[in-house]
Amino acid sequence: MNVFITGGSRGIGRATVLKFVEKGWGCAFTYVGNEKGAQETIKLAKDINADLSVKVYKLDIKDADQCENIVEKAIDDFDEIHAVVNNAAVVKNNAAVVMSNEEWDEVIATNLTGPFYLIRSFLMHFISNRKGRIINISSLAQDGCSGQINYAASKSGLIGLTKTLAKEYGAKGITANVVTVGYVQTEMTKDHMADALHEFWLKHCPLKRPGTAEEIAGLVHFLASDEGGFINGEVIRVSGGLTYAP
Numbered sequence: 001m002n003v004f005i006t007g008g009s010r011g012i013g014r015a016t017v018l019k020f021v022e023k024g025w026g027c028a029f030t031y032v033g034n035e036k037g038a039q040e041t042i043k044l045a046k047d048i049n050a051d052l053s054v055k056v057y058k059l060d061i062k063d064a065d066q067c068e069n070i071v072e073k074a075i076d077d078f079d080e081i082h083a084v085v086n087n088a089a090v091v092k093n094n095a096a097v098v099m100s101n102e103e104w105d106e107v108i109a110t111n112l113t114g115p116f117y118l119i120r121s122f123l124m125h126f127i128s129n130r131k132g133r134i135i136n137i138s139s140l141a142q143d144g145c146s147g148q149i150n151y152a153a154s155k156s157g158l159i160g161l162t163k164t165l166a167k168e169y170g171a172k173g174i175t176a177n178v179v180t181v182g183y184v185q186t187e188m189t190k191d192h193m194a195d196a197l198h199e200f201w202l203k204h205c206p207l208k209r210p211g212t213a214e215e216i217a218g219l220v221h222f223l224a225s226d227e228g229g230f231i232n233g234e235v236i237r238v239s240g241g242l243t244y245a246p
């Protein structure tokens with residue numbers, strides 16, 4: 001079995017690559033600028049299982065042509081891809097009243113339009129195999145989050161996109177689900193999460209801690225595996241029991 005994961009050069013994406021490798025899957029993963037991080041992921045994957053095929057591709061998910069070309073190349077390299085994980089994303093936080101067009105466009109293009117381009121590029125492959133798994137990574141911001149109107153809109157947009165795919169392609173053996181992440185300490189949250197939000201999390205999350213990237217990766221792998229085959233069109237939180245963002 002082979003999986004395609006966007007944004008495997010660090011954080012949750014890297015942990016997801018390593019989880020699939022641990023479980024014996026071949027992995028195609030992408031990065032956009034951080035080649036060093038991508039090479040480190042390859043090294044860590046080889047340390048787990050040097051016999052598996054793990055390949056990295058440079059991809060700016062905002063670019064529809066790049067998505068088509070890279071998907072074609074990955075299918076060529078692996079013969080068959082069984083699952084796609086839309087993990088790559090960016091944040092550009094600001095209050096709605098002062099948010100620039102660029103901040104809005106960059107986040108929507110990366111977090112919502114990009115996953116659509118990528119999924120569209122995989123659909124014919126999945127349809128002809130009568131099998132495919134689509135897993136999109138969202139955030140508690142999907143229900144609204146102050147200072148993140150662009151990010152929240154992109155992450156709630158993924159829900160409508162995913163539920164539509166679940167209905168449109170379920171009969172072709174393709175499932176689509178959303179994994180909604182709470183708080184995991186990665187470069188994204190280190191660089192863009194306010195101290196007050198970190199404190200809010202520790203105070204209100206029933207488990208009183210952030211999650212780990214591995215805890216997200218475990219569910220992503222389950223949804224892609226045979227055991228996850230009857231789960232379709234769901235939005236599943238991995239958030240230690242905290243169901244909302246402030």
Ligand SMILES: NC(=O)c1ccc[n+]([C@@H]2O[C@H](COP(=O)([O-])OP(=O)(O)OC[C@H]3O[C@@H](n4cnc5c(N)ncnc54)[C@H](OP(=O)(O)O)[C@@H]3O)[C@@H](O)[C@H]2O)c1
Pocket residue numbers: 006007008009010011012013030031032033034035037059060061062086087088089090110137138139140180181182183184185186187188189
């Ligand atoms: N961390 C959290 O607490 C948290 C909470 C809720 C939801 N999430 C979601 O979980 C996912 C992973 O988050 P993370 O914290 O692991 O993020 P991260 O550490 O910032 O990693 C982001 C990844 O996305 C890639 N990327 C960025 N822009 C891209 C583009 N235009 N085209 C292709 N790839 C691009 C980056 O590649 P380079 O390394 O090459 O730049 C990197 O691999 C995201 O969907 C995020 O929204 C995270």
